[in-house]
Amino acid sequence: MSMLSQICYHADMITVLNRQTGKTSELRGPKTVRDLLSALNMVEGAVLVTRKGELLTRDTRVLDGETVEIIPVISGG
Amino acid sequence: MKCRRCGQRAVLDLKSHNTAFCAPCLFSFMERQVARAIKEHKMFGRKDRILVCVSGGKDSLALWDILLGLGYETAGLYVDLGIEGYSHRSRQKVEAFARKRDLKTFVVSLGEIGVSIEVLARRNRRAECSVCGIVKRHFFNRTAVENGFTVVATGHNLDDEAGRLMGNLLHWQWEYLEKQTPVLPAVGERLVRKVQPLCRLSERETAAYAFLRGIDYVLEECPMSQGATSLRYKEVLNLLEDWMPGIKGNFYHGFLKFREKLKNDLSGPEMRREGEASRVCSSCGFPSLVDPCAFCRLTEPRKAVGRGPER
Numbered sequence: 001m002s003m004l005s006q007i008c009y010h011a012d013m014i015t016v017l018n019r020q021t022g023k024t025s026e027l028r029g030p031k032t033v034r035d036l037l038s039a040l041n042m043v044e045g046a047v048l049v050t051r052k053g054e055l056l057t058r059d060t061r062v063l064d065g066e067t068v069e070i071i072p073v074i075s076g077g
Numbered sequence: 078m079k080c081r082r083c084g085q086r087a088v089l090d091l092k093s094h095n096t097a098f099c100a101p102c103l104f105s106f107m108e109r110q111v112a113r114a115i116k117e118h119k120m121f122g123r124k125d126r127i128l129v130c131v132s133g134g135k136d137s138l139a140l141w142d143i144l145l146g147l148g149y150e151t152a153g154l155y156v157d158l159g160i161e162g163y164s165h166r167s168r169q170k171v172e173a174f175a176r177k178r179d180l181k182t183f184v185v186s187l188g189e190i191g192v193s194i195e196v197l198a199r200r201n202r203r204a205e206c207s208v209c210g211i212v213k214r215h216f217f218n219r220t221a222v223e224n225g226f227t228v229v230a231t232g233h234n235l236d237d238e239a240g241r242l243m244g245n246l247l248h249w250q251w252e253y254l255e256k257q258t259p260v261l262p263a264v265g266e267r268l269v270r271k272v273q274p275l276c277r278l279s280e281r282e283t284a285a286y287a288f289l290r291g292i293d294y295v296l297e298e299c300p301m302s303q304g305a306t307s308l309r310y311k312e313v314l315n316l317l318e319d320w321m322p323g324i325k326g327n328f329y330h331g332f333l334k335f336r337e338k339l340k341n342d343l344s345g346p347e348m349r350r351e352g353e354a355s356r357v358c359s360s361c362g363f364p365s366l367v368d369p370c371a372f373c374r375l376t377e378p379r380k381a382v383g384r385g386p387e388r
Contacts, residue, residue, distance in 0.1 A: 020296050045281055045315045048288060055088040055285060057078040057097060073284035074236070074311050075134055075298060
């Protein structure tokens with residue numbers, strides 16, 4: 001079973017999936033990507049945000065019922 | 078948001094450059110940044126054979142892809158560090174990338190000499206990341222020398238180098254500051270040139286490139302790097318970058334300019350590497366400032382300093 005298919009969706013919220021940790025969270029929409037990251041306490045430079053396999057810029061609006069994925073970009077030791 | 082070059086829908090906004098790009102324009106931008114770094118720092122030419130050190134992560138695979146796009150002669154090197162699960166998965170990513178493009182890949186396994194990063198770190202009482210660096214640098218150079226490559230290229234990006242600079246400055250590690258440059262020149266026949274062609278690109282840019290190009294890279298973090306100080310420096314720099322777009326690039330590239338100005342006053346990595354070339358490790362035969370070299374001291378138990386119990 002894929003990671004996405006295990007998620008219980010709520011039509012009245014934005015679902016956020018972290019691709020690195022597999023963890024999900026939900027936020028009230030609509031929100032721009034910038035506001036969404038701010039609500040998650042994330043810095044824009046540290047992540048990419050995708051929806052349906054497409055990268056989103058910080059001004060993109062995400063609506064309730066939609067799922068976005070966060071791809072952390074910081075690596076190395 | 079629209080692409081500043083062609084007006085199509087943008088996929089990545091870059092506050093540091095006050096711009097945004099669609100996928101094709103981002104690829105073009107990144108190729109130009111790599112080409113500029115290669116030219117500006119005289120990294121290599123068309124006749125060079127380049128060994129690209131690939132970890133299975135986004136940066137090194139993106140670098141390999143970009144160098145191929147720019148038409149350079151390359152092969153890959155993967156160092157299997159024997160980290161349970163992680164090494165196997167990252168090796169698979171490298172091999173799949175190379176297979177898809179019909180590219181030559183060398184694989185060197187630390188397990189072949191009967192040790193692992195964990196054992197070496199414990200035995201020498203050093204952090205895993207420090208041990209890993211010594212091991213990889215040794216194999217990068219050794220594989221290049223033994224297979225006729227003139228250049229070793231790594232996927233270190235702007236974030237890596239800005240973070241490293243911050244650490245070196247906070248601790249005033251003068252010796253490391255001397256060596257912090259995107260090009261370490263070749264010295265003699267057994268110490269090849271080392272270059273960092275991604276030094277002008279952030280890791281968000283390389284991640285976007287890998288994503289958009291469909292490069293399947295290992296997304297999970299190396300389990301050894303959890304809590305590493307270098308990651309803290311990157312977090313701090315990302316916060317600064319959020320408040321002051323472009324500050325990361327100013328910090329690192331400003332340092333390189335400053336370093337150039339001071340070069341005459343410093344012993345410089347060139348001289349240091351000349352020193353390395355003039356002495357040879359009696360154990361492995363490769364150039365080193367000390368005998369035995371850092372790699373052999375790590376891997377030869379009898380000569381290890383402060384050895385702890387092995388489990």
